[in-house]
Amino acid sequence: MQLMKPIPNLQLISLLYRSPAKDPAHQQHNQILTRLNNLEAGFYGEEQVAYQLRYLPKGKFKILHNIRLSYQNLHFQIDFLLLSPHFHLILEVKNIIGELDYDPVFQQLVWTKIDGTRMGLGNPISQAQLQKRQFTNWLKKYNLPIAPIYYLSVMSNPKTILKTSPNHQGISKLIIHKHSLLQRIENLLIGQTNESISKNDVTKIARKIKKKNEPLFLDVLSKYNFTKRDMQGGVQCLQCKTLPIPKKENRTIWNCPACGIVPHHSYESAITDFVLLYTRHFSNKELREFLGLTSASTVYKLLKKMDIQTVGRKHIFPVENIQKFAQKDFINE
Incomplete structure (x- = not known):
């Protein structure tokens, strides 16, 4: 299993x-x-x-x-x-x-x-x-x-x-x-x-x-005396871990300048990081600010690709998606 x-x-x-x-x-x-x-x-x-x-x-x-x-x-x-x-x-x-x-x-x-x-x-x-x-x-x-x-x-x-x-x-x-x-x-x-x-x-x-079932979520920011301002936003390259990496203009694709990889699914990991650090219930604006994006429609499209539920003006991130999209290991450089 x-x-x-x-x-x-x-x-x-x-x-x-x-x-x-x-x-x-x-x-x-x-x-x-x-x-x-x-x-x-x-x-x-x-x-x-x-x-x-x-x-x-x-x-x-x-x-x-x-x-x-x-x-x-x-x-x-x-x-x-x-x-x-x-x-x-x-x-x-x-x-x-x-x-x-x-x-x-x-x-x-x-x-x-x-x-x-x-x-x-x-x-x-x-x-x-x-x-x-x-x-x-x-x-x-x-x-x-x-x-x-x-x-x-x-x-x-x-x-x-x-x-x-x-x-x-x-x-x-x-x-x-x-x-x-x-x-x-x-x-x-x-x-x-x-x-x-x-x-x-x-x-x-x-x-x-x-x-x-109610999986345990820690308030990791409070536990280790961090604030949201301390967190590095943006999309991270899943290959070399560069953070943040720029998005290609007019496309929902990010390109890593450090290793040259085009990590097509890095945004999924970035959104999941937001959920793990902050909350499973969030607005388009909150996520947009974390990802460093200006377009609400771009964020909407990203969430739609991930099949994220929307209730009113809030998005609800399913627990099973956390397991699916999260980074599974920390590479201590």
């Missing part, structure tokens, strides 16, 4: 390209880049787990990734949700290098990093109970049928060492390595032979989740 990179990752990539923090000497550069690298490591771990899930029997599960739902004005996030008529399985993915030791006295995981430093990661048992309760309540809220719900914390990095005392081996039922995932799911299927809900119910639940 092909995963979509989370919105916060894409926002930080846009911020690094468009803000003064692109300069490695800027005081915020290392902070933003470190945060992005941590998010990218987490996403890489999820890709490793997704690779394992490819080997599940076809048609047995509906697999949803990076789900963020709301219940009683509080949000909860699920890395992977596997839906089936037999049961639902919540997967939390951790990409950790080092040693994890479960402390039953204080009920927490202790992470010893490769440099010897230690930190607590919370109680996986409590986390499992909380996520199961949150998802159950969400299903009840929409009068959706409920199947048994299970939870696993999956270590995506094979270098992670898992430890606990001999008297608390039960924690291994919740925390596993990715290479054990398929066997664990198979064991759940063996133990849950009867269908609790129908396949139509599973489809209905998956459809409702996709409809109610």
Whole structure:
């Protein structure tokens, strides 16, 4: 399955390209880049787990990734949700290098990093109970049928060492390595032979989740003390990253003077940068100023090519278009 990179990752990539923090000497550069690298490591771990899930029997599960739902004005996030008529399985993915030791006295995981430093990661048992309760309540809220719900914390990095005392081996039922995932799911299927809900119910639940999914958007400008004036507008060359590049007169084509490339779709990335940094709801004038254009009709044509919805005088940028048109990596020059 092909995963979509989370919105916060894409926002930080846009911020690094468009803000003064692109300069490695800027005081915020290392902070933003470190945060992005941590998010990218987490996403890489999820890709490793997704690779394992490819080997599940076809048609047995509906697999949803990076789900963020709301219940009683509080949000909860699920890395992977596997839906089936037999049961639902919540997967939390951790990409950790080092040693994890479960402390039953204080009920927490202790992470010893490769440099010897230690930190607590919370109680996986409590986390499992909380996520199961949150998802159950969400299903009840929409009068959706409920199947048994299970939870696993999956270590995506094979270098992670898992430890606990001999008297608390039960924690291994919740925390596993990715290479054990398929066997664990198979064991759940063996133990849950009867269908609790129908396949139509599973489809209905998956459809409702996709409809109610609320991807996380960060206010990256406020978080890192930038303003709109700090952002570099214009269209960026996707080949050499020159910003801005000029538009050819009377045409919706930009030409890069640095590398000579005519990047036909660079405007799509630029518009998506605007959305990631500012808002999904915007006027023609706001976008025109960001792109450095004077013609409202030119902006209208660009948005029409991207199939952007217009309501009144506002344009609404779909979340799925963000995933489609955003720059996926930051090249640290």
